[in-house]
Amino acid sequence: MKKVFITGAASGIGKSTAKKFWDEGNELVLIDMPDLKTSELEFMFPERMTYIQGDVTKEQTLTQIEAQMKKGVDVLVNNAGITRDAQTVKMTDEQWDMVIDVNLTAVFKLSRMAALQMKEAGNGGVILNAASVVAHYGNFGQANYVATKAGVIGMTKTMARELGKYGIRVNAIAPGFIATPIINTMPEKVIKGMEDKSPLRRIGAPEEIASAYAFLAGDEAKFITGTCLNVDGGLTL
Numbered sequence: 001m002k003k004v005f006i007t008g009a010a011s012g013i014g015k016s017t018a019k020k021f022w023d024e025g026n027e028l029v030l031i032d033m034p035d036l037k038t039s040e041l042e043f044m045f046p047e048r049m050t051y052i053q054g055d056v057t058k059e060q061t062l063t064q065i066e067a068q069m070k071k072g073v074d075v076l077v078n079n080a081g082i083t084r085d086a087q088t089v090k091m092t093d094e095q096w097d098m099v100i101d102v103n104l105t106a107v108f109k110l111s112r113m114a115a116l117q118m119k120e121a122g123n124g125g126v127i128l129n130a131a132s133v134v135a136h137y138g139n140f141g142q143a144n145y146v147a148t149k150a151g152v153i154g155m156t157k158t159m160a161r162e163l164g165k166y167g168i169r170v171n172a173i174a175p176g177f178i179a180t181p182i183i184n185t186m187p188e189k190v191i192k193g194m195e196d197k198s199p200l201r202r203i204g205a206p207e208e209i210a211s212a213y214a215f216l217a218g219d220e221a222k223f224i225t226g227t228c229l230n231v232d233g234g235l236t237l
């Protein structure tokens, strides 16, 4: 049984990833903003689960997570992410800062925290980060989001180099378009366009990203570090 921390676990890919790790018999520490009842996590995971209700950009939440990590951490999935889209010329400082804070700075701080604990415990560990296919080719109206996802890939490679000697593997996943609330804000025709562009002719399901996280966290992937795995139905071909 591993102790698995997942941010943004109350919705979409994070929730499916929590379900996957729970089904595999692991102990979960889930972090997200809604209360436990609203998030339904309490009903989904009646045991082996601790919920930290909080915002990963806030010190208070980081302190709570650190207290849990001090009791052990085997896997960290930095999944929480947001969009605040606007074309560059219309993007406000606030839109830029919010996305950087959640998608990049919190990922750095939590990875640093987990790496310190893993290094001290001496049993290795796995850090997994949410990137996106848009990191590879940019996306209209998403200078902030794309900057964070490209940043996450660079950070993943750097941390993999630094932490490999402690048996800590660091990888990222770049999902294509996945059916979760984050893409509900997109116009129907953009989603249809993505389906048509994809070699598999469809958008993905959150469970398909969860499976990839579980693979990268497990022993089947024990020689994989510093990679960014595209899970996108071939969208980036």
Ligand SMILES: NC(=O)c1ccc[n+]([C@@H]2O[C@H](COP(=O)([O-])OP(=O)(O)OC[C@H]3O[C@@H](n4cnc5c(N)ncnc54)[C@H](O)[C@@H]3O)[C@@H](O)[C@H]2O)c1
Residues within 6 Å of the ligand: 007, 008, 009, 010, 011, 012, 013, 014, 031, 032, 033, 034, 054, 055, 056, 057, 079, 080, 081, 082, 102, 130, 131, 132, 133, 174, 175, 176, 177, 178, 179, 180, 181, 182, 183
């Ligand atoms: N859905 C997609 O098509 C897609 C594609 C590429 C990458 N991704 C990435 O995958 C990750 C998950 O996306 P999703 O589609 O499941 O999104 P989602 O909106 O369904 O879920 C994101 C979760 O993160 C939580 N969250 C946001 N800000 C937070 C904060 N400051 N502190 C704590 N929790 C916070 C939200 O409350 C939410 O529960 C994100 O990093 C996203 O950028 C998603």
